Amino acid sequence: xxxxxxxxxxxxxxxxxxxxxxxxxxxxxxxxxxxxxxxxxxxxxxxxxxxxxxxxxxxxxxxxxxxxxxxxxxxxxxxxxxxxxxxxxxxxxxxxxxxxxxxxxx
Numbered sequence: 001x002x003x004x005x006x007x008x009x010x011x012x013x014x015x016x017x018x019x020x021x022x023x024x025x026x027x028x029x030x031x032x033x034x035x036x037x038x039x040x041x042x043x044x045x046x047x048x049x050x051x052x053x054x055x056x057x058x059x060x061x062x063x064x065x066x067x068x069x070x071x072x073x074x075x076x077x078x079x080x081x082x083x084x085x086x087x088x089x090x091x092x093x094x095x096x097x098x099x100x101x102x103x104x105x106x
Contacts, residue, residue: 051073059069
């Protein structure tokens with residue numbers, strides 16, 4: 001860093017921003033955020049509501065307690081992740097591809 005260079009200009013250049021774009025520019029920030037749709041918020045609300053309700057059902061109504069209920073949810077999560085990974089591996093084997101495989105490449 002040279003003595004006469006403004007640190008803010010050097011920082012903006014280091015991350016590849018042009019001089020015309022300020023770091024706090026709202027339009028720049030909004031262009032970088034993913035589009036959030038109503039369907040996303042609907043799915044999130046339903047998932048959280050059902051998760052909390054099922055957690056209360058198992059923990060309080062059924063009487064499993066906090067740690068047993070957490071174990072049930074953890075087992076469900078592990079089973080779902082395992083099923084998703086196996087499905088991806090099976091699809092990859094059926095399609096003849098692998099990680100990083102490109103058609104026609106050797």
